[in-house]
Amino acid sequence: MIRRLLSRIANRSETDFTDPEAPAFTHAATPAGVRLIAVGDIHGHLDLAHDLMARLEDEHATASGPTHLIFLGDYVDRGPASAQVIDWLAGFAPGWATPHFLRGNHEQCLIDILSGAAPDDMLATWLDYGGRETLSSYGLGSRVLYSGDLEEIRAAIRQAIPPHHRRFLEATLPCLRFGDYLFAHAGIRPGVPVETQSEEDLFWIREPFLSSSDDFGAVVVHGHTITPVPENRHNRIGIDTGVYRHGVLTAVVLEGTSRRFVAAQASGVEAGQPAHQVGG
Structure with missing residues (x-):
């Protein structure tokens, strides 16, 4: 299973599955009087997360009932401020919404590393796919991060990440459902009932989920797979x-x-237009 997980970390192709002729899913609804907001993968970009929250809070004035704010996971790795994002989320209690925190594949990797469940090849791969940026945000320097001594790196990780950050990561949820909407980081496996989905699929799946036209029994709101603009499918x-x-x-x-859809954009980026690639 670890080998499959490692191959999925490396499979980062940017594919646009958007079908412009897909019909609107008009009958899916939130619970009566409830507003649901899902936030995509933050990946260590605290500045844009703050900007997006400000935009969403401004909109809250039009809400007539309770608002639930669902973060879809992948808070860490690749961006410059993963530690700061976790610290912010761990204490995040907005007066205008109830927050819920789902787990992404990047959180699962970090949890496995902290618990000792990750083998050496998983740790080495994680370092190359955003882990070094995360550890740098926790104050670890290049001497340790590029030492090649995985035992030294493991010990440094456990020492650098504070207990309340680890508790936050371990308390994240695999999925969440409200009304006709199911929230999961990566998606679900078609043909498998929602209540029996595996965590591996909830955190990692791409195909056959992305190309499926099945009715999943709920509209799945997800992140994990990058597209230049949001995808609004029937399912x-x-x-x-x-x-x-x-x-x-x-x-x-x-x-x-x-x-x-509401977006926060880095300076110089227009909505719907990919910016210059800033990460690998």
Whole structure:
């Protein structure tokens, strides 16, 4: 299984599965009077996360009932401020919404490393796919991060990451459902009931989920797979617009049967236009 997980870390192709002729999923609805907001993969970009929260809070004035704010995971890796993002989220208690924190594949990798469950090849791969940026945000220097001594690196990770950050990571949820919407980091496996989905699929899946036209029993709101613009399908909504690659962090606001997208963009980035690639 570890080998499969490692191959999925490396499979970072930027594919646009958007079908412009896909019909609107007009009958999916939130619970009566409830607004749901899902936030895509933050990947260590605290500045854009703050910007997006400010935009969403400004919109809250039009909400007539409770708002639930669902973060879809991948808070860490690749960006410059993973430690600061975790510190912010661990204490995040906005007066205008109830926050919920899902787990992404990048959090799962870090949890496995902290618990000792990750073998050496998984640790080495994680370092190359955003882990070094995360550890740098926790204050670890190049001498340790590029030493090649995995035992030294493991010990440094355990010492650098504070207990309340680890508790936050371990408390993240695999998925969450409200009304006709299911929230999961990566998606679900078609043909498998929602209640029996594996965590591996919830955190890692791409195909056959992305190309499936099945009715999943709920509209799946997910991140994980980068597309230049949000995907609004009849059976799923994808909102990972590649903050570390395109400079755009996206949220979807669901209220009744309506859907709309809100984005925070790095300076010089226009909505729907990929920025220069900033990460590998």
